[in-house]
Amino acid sequence: MALEAIAALSGVSGMSSASGLAGASGLGPAAGLSGPSAAAAPGATSGTDFAGVLGQGFDAVQATQSRADSLAVQAATGTLTDPSQLTIAATQASLMTSLATTIESKAVQAFNQIMSMQA
Secondary structure (H helix, E strand, O other), rough: OHHHHHHHHHHHOOOOOHHHHHOOOOOOOHHHHOHHHHHHHHOOOOOOOOHHHHHHHHHHHHHHHHHHHHHHHHHHHOOOOOHHHHHHHHHHHHHHHHHHHHHHHHHHHHHHHHHHHHO
């Protein structure tokens, strides 16, 4: 779902087909996050607020981590049929967590910079 969108935000490609998470709405170019239309119409709104987009992204991180945890339990109990699924899910969870941490860090830096301008 939002894996494709988070990949679009970070500039990473090739993740859209991973475990049925493709098709996120409101996180790609349609949300006005990138592309020439976003720069051409600064006053235009797409109907998706920043907090909503972040919430969807963090929900996707949670879902990916839950999937990796579920596959790890299956591997521990011996019911996992394809061990590569666990490896892929764990790697996706790790990358998405890293991206979420980076976004949070950059947001805090931007906030602090804006607050220091007001002083």
